[in-house]
Amino acid sequence: MTIATRPEATLPTVDARIYPRGGLDILSREEVARLKDASSGGLHDLLRRCALAVLTSGSANDDPRAAQEMYPDFDIQVLQQDRGLRIDLKGAPAMAFVDGEIIRGVAELLFATVRDLAYMAIELGPEYAADLDSSAGITNAVFGLLRNARLLHPSEPNLVVCWGGHSISRVEYEYTKLVGYELGLRGLDICTGCGPGAMKGPMKGANIAHAKQRQRRPRYIGITEPGIIAAESPNPIVNQLVIMPDIEKRLEAFVRIGHGIIVFPGGVGTAEEILYLLGLLLREENAALPFPLILTGPVSSAPYFEQIDRFIRLTLGDAAASRYEIIVGDPQAVARAMAAGVKRVREARIQNKDSFYFNWGLDIPLPFQQPFVPTHEAMAGLDLHHGRKPHELAADLRRAFSGIVAGNVKEDGMRRVEQYGPFQIHGAEDMMRALDDLLRAFVEQRRMKISGEYRPCYEVVT
Known part of the structure; x- marks a missing residue:
């Protein structure tokens, strides 16, 4: 393992080689191949982002792009060996290491990240999409x-x-x-x-x-x-x-x-x-x-x-x-x-x-299980009116808040808001007034973001 400080920053980084154990001993060749796939449909970029989040465990920053900006050279490779796995880290945050060894708890979370993404790549891959079309299949x-x-x-x-x-x-x-x-x-x-x-x-x-x-x-x-x-x-x-x-x-x-x-x-x-x-x-x-x-x-x-x-x-x-x-x-x-x-x-x-x-x-x-993608059209099309069954209204209200979460802290949602402006939320007048009051209170009480001034990613239309 080597420890180096990049000249353009004060954050020390580590190059390390780790051998997982206890729950992540073996992956198939196909799983390893998908984790290494850096194409647009591959998993490598997702693995890199999730692994970096784990290696900065305890960070107080809630900007999903902050860690990537602080450690732009970070990379992770999962390699299959005859007797198990090897994980190579390049430019990893030194905060995840002590006296030349990765902190055990951080290592366990890193192994869990590799394990879950590898499982998703195969068991929830495109070839099994039909299994996720039913409620029982998703459960x-x-x-x-x-x-x-x-x-x-x-x-x-x-x-x-x-x-x-x-x-x-x-x-x-x-x-x-x-x-x-x-x-x-x-x-x-x-x-x-x-x-x-x-x-x-x-x-x-x-x-x-x-x-x-x-x-x-x-x-x-x-x-x-x-x-x-x-x-x-x-x-x-x-x-x-x-x-x-x-x-x-x-x-x-x-x-x-x-x-x-x-x-x-x-x-x-x-x-x-x-x-x-x-x-x-x-x-x-x-x-x-x-x-x-x-x-x-x-x-x-x-x-x-x-x-x-x-x-x-x-x-x-x-x-x-x-x-x-x-x-x-x-x-x-x-x-x-x-x-x-x-x-x-x-x-x-x-x-x-x-x-x-x-x-x-x-x-x-x-409807509670199907992924909601918070595009501007989807957010504007939510049916937030009285007269619906309570559980159906709750489902759409949940989606409205989910879209705001995406605009606040998820990279895709933040990108949409930056490109097209705030999400617009429509509904019954009294419901929208109550929603606007609730959201304003969240902003005033600094419940939207940990640091920095909050710029609303939404607009409640009354």
């Missing part, structure tokens, strides 16, 4: 990805998914740690979107609690996707990472493996997640399904949740609000309520003969 694909990542274990239900923003205040971040600590004391593991802020805090708190309880092999699962990982690099506590192909499969993975969900303060991405889950829980097929959902934050965040609650009641009705509980300023109450909810989930799974590790009983219709 099977999600199951396959999670099983390949070794996330599915037939153990007691104890996995709590924590959603929340990457750009939150220090008070809110400290609160997420307190909640994570209380969850960890009760033997609950944590799953998040793997990034900073509300995705890191619960893991950090639970880590201390698990150590106190001498809990062996605690799980800190991070679920991401290629468009997000470059803007939200995995935080250092994540010990199991999986990269899903798109946001829709990422969301399905959360609700299939989680036994309950806690929502902390966040921005448009958090609102997207809330609307996705409520859209599912409002379906008649899922009405009797226990799924604990708690919205929580410090006392100072009470106005945030009041505004979220008003928006949900206006758009989806009181029935949607009945599916969640708001607890402010009481981490112990949150943990107790979640532990009780997970117990109800366990009882229901036993009664319905459903697995503990994958929620097969949750009905997810095809």
